Amino acid sequence: MSPSSRRSPAPGTLRVLPGGRAHPGLWREGDPVGRRQFVDVGPVDLETGGHLPAVRVAYETWGTLAADRSNAVLVEHALTGDSHVAGPAQAGHPSPGWWDWAIGPGRAIDTDRWFVVATNVLGGCQGSTGPSSAAPDGRPWGSRFPYVTVRDQVAVEAAVADALGIDAWALVIGGSMGGMRALEWAISRPERVRAVAPLATAALSTGDQIAWAHAQLAAIRSDPAWHGGDYYDVADGRGPVAGMGVARQIAHATYRSAVELDTRFGRRAQDGEQPLGGGGRFAVQSYLDHHAGKLARRFDPGSYVALTEAILSHDVGRGRGGVTAALGRVTARPLVLGVDSDRLYLPEHSVEIAAALPGAPEPVIVSSDHGHDGFLIEADQVAPHIRGLLDEV
Template sequence: MSTQQEVSRPAVPPASGAWRAGDPAGGRCFVRIGDVPLERGGRLDNVEMAYETWGTLSPTGDNAVLVCHALTGDSHVSGDAGPGHPTPGWWNGLIGPGRELDTDRWFVVAPNVLGGCQGSTGPSSPAPDGRPYGSRFPYLTVRDQVTAEVALTDALGIDHWALVVGGSMGGMRALEWAVMQPDRVERLFVLASTAAATGDQIAWCSPQLMAIRCDANFRGGDYYDAGPGQGPHNGLGVARRIAHTTYRSEAEINLRFGRLPQQGENPLGGGGRFAVESYLDHHADKLVHRFDANSYLVLSQTMNSHDVGRGRGGVAAALGRVTARTAVAAISSDRLYPPEQNAEIVAGIPDCVPLRVIDSPYGHDGFLVEVERVGEILVELLGEPAERELVSS
């Protein structure tokens, strides 16, 4: 498997038009990891992984931390918006000198997930024939994504991770890391996630996928040669509206918006919008300008595939393989990945501290919003020695 590292070329632009070929890569680095075998059979050829780093790897390689992003996140965990990065870091404030992930101590690595659209091989990437994969991009599972990240880890010369951390979809990958590669994960931190996708989560995902596929501009997934603004943006926007509703809590939406009209508009027969509709429109518009619809499909289906117990004797048996010192945090108002599903992870992992429930009104997005509380748990888990007891909250 090739491990030739490339660090200077521009990132692959997503189909949404957020980037153009030749734009700066925004600090990303790139590694060609060769062919990735897939769980369903076959392989994905000549895969490239994009990633960002903070800090310096120690001479003994014992200070590496892997951060796994959620569905529409990317490798830009920390930092300002700018060329190559349409939005600021999604966990701004956690990484840097003296911060919770102190870069004077830790070497932090954040890859863009396999199947994504922010530099790693995905549907908008060129296939071996030079044309974008589009509809030809294979079905991926979470295990395939971790297989690619294992190859990236090898290419970077990292023997093991002092910590693997992720929330939501990133939590799925973090958990798979600890099950697939127990000897390479010293500590594990899973936030607002689950051991296996449930029927309810798959049900919420289904209309999102249908909205994209039913967009007339989707063209079966082969829309990359369409002109500016001709991609399946309407369908992706509808998908984002549905998803974002599940990311926030009912109580917050009612308290924040209620039945208020959008300022200057009349929703009662006047063709205007309620304030909550304007809010969802805003988040839909933001996403379609920075994300690829095909990647949204691929990654959503990947999340539906998530089941650590598949082929391993069930969830409990799979979680029993984890040897990492583990912390799991749930968000009190999360209706997408509720606390009881996070509690199942805690119950199955032998060396896991009691479930941390972060009290937050923000629903599932609390794992992104409640940065201070997340940081407190990180600091405790990373304390020396690794096996020390954490005080339960």
């Protein structure tokens, strides 16, 4: 296992559709690489019995790795994030870094001091092996892509760390789905994690969270362009982006709070439109439509399904004697952070995590009107706690 070419992945790793037209939302061979680097980690046996004969992971780094390799920080992205945590939009990266305020010289994770690594998760669509990647027969995996769990994703990230020569992380940090992986790292590989920061997440996916996810999966799978997951070779279609748009609207409503949506939009009509009587939209409807379209330009529905199913797999206590026993394995210095207005990953979930982590202080509960996305938005409240944790490390 070793880092491969920084210029481009090996031929055939990612699929270009007939006639050179590519399904929107996925990074593919021949596109600008941007800041991406790549590691081939070889074959991977999956938790539920599946097998991937070859796995490639895209990743990005910031800062300089110390000679003793003691200053490495792993940043874990959420469901529709990727490895581009920091930096501007540029060739290969259609959006600015999703956590740009947190990473860089003098920022919460100071890259003059720390070496930051962010991977694109297994099952993703921005350079790592996922449903759009080529299977051994040269065709996209599509519906044949095996079920991947959070534990599988962390096992692959551990292989990336091995390839980079990083025996232990000074900190593993992430929010939402990224927080799930951070917890899994600290539980399954305690000797490799000196500090852990799960933000706006839970120790297991609850019935309520599974219910919201089910509606999103149904929206994508009911799109006629889904083709059972095998839409990548359909030359005259764009894939189930309409279904993914509905899924994104459902999800985005859970990512924001009722207070924000009522205060920001209320019952105001969208400019130039008349919702009463039909044919027009309220402003909040236009807002959700905007986010649906925005996601379609940078994400793949197949990855949305695969990663949502991975979220549903999340239960740190599975096979470990329950959540409390599993969290009791953690030896890393913890920072647990929730958002008071989060209606997807409730503040109580952060309280439950902190209560079971050995030596953990009370969780930090950020005050925000932005709901779940508060961990991404409330820089003034979140950054000092990250900086303080790293100072302790």
